[in-house]
Amino acid sequence: MKKQSAVSILAALAQDSRLDAFRLLVEAGPQGMPAGHLAASLELTPNALTFHLDRLRDAGLVTVRREGRSMIYAAQFETMNKLISYLTDQCCQGRPELCRPGTGKVRRRALASS
Amino acid sequence: MKKQSAVSILAALAQDSRLDAFRLLVEAGPQGMPAGHLAASLELTPNALTFHLDRLRDAGLVTVRREGRSMIYAAQFETMNKLISYLTDQCCQGRPELCRPGTGKVRRRALASS
DNA sequence: GACACATTTCAACAGCACTTGAAATGTCTA
């Protein structure tokens, strides 16, 4: 993953409503969720929701498909995975002993906090 | 980790210079790196660098200590670990089969460069 | 076709983010 992509994805997630929206879409799974349902859950006006979903889509975090009158949004898990891998590499780069996330078991012994 | 913390950390990382700065600090390890060296590497004016480091510090991603005339910044690995854990939980919530970097285990590719 | 429904597009606005330059602060050395 290119640095610029990572920045875009981070920026897309760095907002309350969007992080919530993504979480809801993760819960919804691959089948996704209509925009209307998202708007209701997030208490956003439809145009505001569209605004945020556009950012998530530009970052590659969600996909859309039409189903009747509804637009169905779904999380793009792959993108999140790539971001996590990128961040993990960033954090561990050359020093795996300092940074061991992802499994839930984090080794902290070697950390020297000032 | 609270959602609001995650948003703050994501926002702190969602910027070119800051992502670069953090990566350099990760490379530098726990001993850290003087601001001046960072400014030179990133080709930032000192005040611009301070601006960005303040944001990283507010997010808990770096710590500072004085050493003579220099301010030594160091990455706070713990914070990055927590963020990664949070994102992993988000992404896999209730559906571990959907969110797994690589196919089986964690895939470790060559380190990405900017 | 006419109408309701679901969502997007457009326009305007307040506020925050990033950049730049100048001045101030804190520390070391002579």
Next chain:
DNA sequence: TAGACATTTCAAGTGCTGTTGAAATGTGTC
């Protein structure tokens, strides 16, 4: 103490971000 060095603080300007309201687009139903 004077002066240089390292960094921070302050102030001003530009552009982007998120919000809101109104209008437009696309789709199903009668």
